[in-house]
Amino acid sequence: MPWLTIVMLLLFGLLFLAAEVIFIPGTTIVGIVGFGLLVVGVWLGYRDLDTPMAHIALLSVVALTGLIVYIGLRPRNLAKVALLDVNDASVYDARRPDMLPGTLGRSLSALRPSGTVLFGEERREVVTRGEFVAAGTEVQVLGIEQNRIVVAPV
Structure with a gap:
């Protein structure tokens, strides 16, 4: 039964991390919770499972986390949440000297x-x-x- 707990911790950690990176970037709390769940899941894996299974869990978590971050930070996906247009419009600024000396x-x-x-x-x-x-x-x-x-x- 400990393997089910470890799998659930790792799964929810990856889901929280994916939600942070892809769906709601910038909130940070969801990402921290996801990272914490991943750390606890890997730690429990080394504590309760045999070492080769814990190594597989660790490598899987690292690979999937890297994939999630890569997918979330691609320019096409980043364009959905980032401001890429430049506003070069201007308004009248009363501080600009438009009346030159000598006028x-x-x-x-x-x-x-x-x-x-x-x-x-x-x-x-x-x-x-x-x-x-x-x-x-x-x-x-x-x-x-x-x-x-x-x-x-x-």
């Missing part, structure tokens, strides 16, 4: 010290270095500091 625009509102400026056809919120600028004045971009466009009258 000219016209203030739509009074800048006291912040307000709205028209750069070409784009309206942007800007700030000055503290001076007040009347509406309709031509301004020039000095730079971008802490996500704010800093301008000065021309």
Whole structure:
């Protein structure tokens, strides 16, 4: 009867390992349980069975485990659970300096010290270095500091 226990431990260990590698990769707990069942099954095989049978059980477990890992980690099977596509789309990032220093625009509102400026056809919120600028004045971009466009009258 001990051989039935050993066979069941090895069978369930291989099933748990196959489930971890092929069906639910990344959970780790199922794989650890499967590995533990395999270790206990081989240990009981050496303890309760004769040595040649235990060697056969050990070699079978190693071969089947290697086969399971090979099948589970093939690129075709790995593509089912791994992200292989590259997303190269982009979104507008306010931190990128799209208003280069020296760009000219016209203030739509009074800048006291912040307000709205028209750069070409784009309206942007800007700030000055503290001076007040009347509406309709031509301004020039000095730079971008802490996500704010800093301008000065021309």
